[in-house]
Amino acid sequence: MGVLVGTSGWQYKDWRGVLYPAGCPQRLWLEEYARGFTTVESNNAFYRLPEHDQFAVWRDRTPAGFVMALKASRYLTHIKRLRDPKEPVARLMSHADGLGDRLGPVLLQLPPTLRADPALLDTALACFPAGTRVAVEPRHDSWWTAEIRALLEDHGAALCWADVGSRPAAPLWRTAGWGYVRFHGGRAEPAPRYGRQALATWARRVHDTWPGEADVYAYFNNDTGGAAVHDAVVFARAVARLAREVGGTPDL
Template sequence: MPVLAGTSGWQYRHWRGVFYPPDVPQRLWLEYYAGRFATVENNGTFYRLPARETFSEWHARTPDGFVMAVKASRYLSHVRRLREPAEPVRRMLEAASGLAGTLGPVLIQLPPGLAADPALLDECLRQFPARVRVAVEPRHESWWTDGIRAVLTARGAALCWADRGGTPVTPLWRTADWGYLRFHEGGGDPWPRYATAELRAWADRVAAAWPRDATVYAYFNNDQEGAAVQDAAAFADLTRSR
């Protein structure tokens, strides 16, 4: 089972001297990162959608086989709250097409206060062509229903499995033939690291849920003190050894 593990973002200044050597300039951080991880989740696109040329530049700076997941703009998820999704989805995909073969899944992270609406979700997912993988990360408990699970499954979209404190905060539904995980904060020491036992438990869950040939993307969002890069590397090693 190919598990691609990386971090949520790569441009953290506090990673200098922790992950990035002091003599590597910031303009080369993506190259340095891509030499050590197979994937990254671009969470900067949530705040501002770059031009297609910027995506093309990122593609040119990374090696063959590298995968960049793209977090959907907050304009789609938090401003419009999934309403009238056609135009923001179209703009996002046109820009992200600059990644060409580097483009990985698109993550739609929903606001914590947004209650479930199966019809809105279905209409949003309908805007994506079948070739684009979409993961959805709801954060309101009203989304954990059979109706929502059915919409995700019918559209081939992955429910994002999310963790906080070493514990799942979402159902562990398998709604697509691929998977998407996000790790927000571990329960290990020092904070916010993940303990080895927590990472091993997640590796077991992934192995039990997907067949050997399924692709699973895993991103660590606990960027403080460079915890994300350490945990992503450890999780990659654990899943590889399995």
């Protein structure tokens, strides 16, 4: 697959005129999105886990080869805070099975107040079915230890490379044979856009860290005003200039 670039979510009204034609009804936005992008990170499961049938509908509405990453339920990450993960992980995966071959990685974004707890993370990661790609986005500085890095490596879980304000918000560890990158907002104008140099720097980091055959998923979470759409396209072009295989993006 190479480097797959998309956005975090697709249902944003201010993307009319940016990604969605003025006359395109909201019920067809996923189809329109998938005509340009080959991947999306779904936030739906974080706020309210869709039923198996809803995931199956999304599968049927997207083309072969499309990949949907899932942000795991906040019930697991923010309410339970990784405690007793067996049931919420099993429920998430049984529902997500409706995506079939469209299912991509699962993201565990941890609360910023959750301090490092290797045992909790180890237990949670062990609950995922074999072969599931899990990315972990810690947001407390206590997680940046050799023990946590080794734990992620043992599970084949990717440390999420997160950008905030055009700067890495975490150590740039490679903990798996695949990667996961999230862009939360840059420093360029109009906000929250990224500058071309910042995106070129991130493209070079990806290129220098993972070999050409590795899969890397990159999602832009700076949705306001369609910034995510524009920046995803610019980033994908920067990656392509490094002679890397890149998934499709819209022709803006």
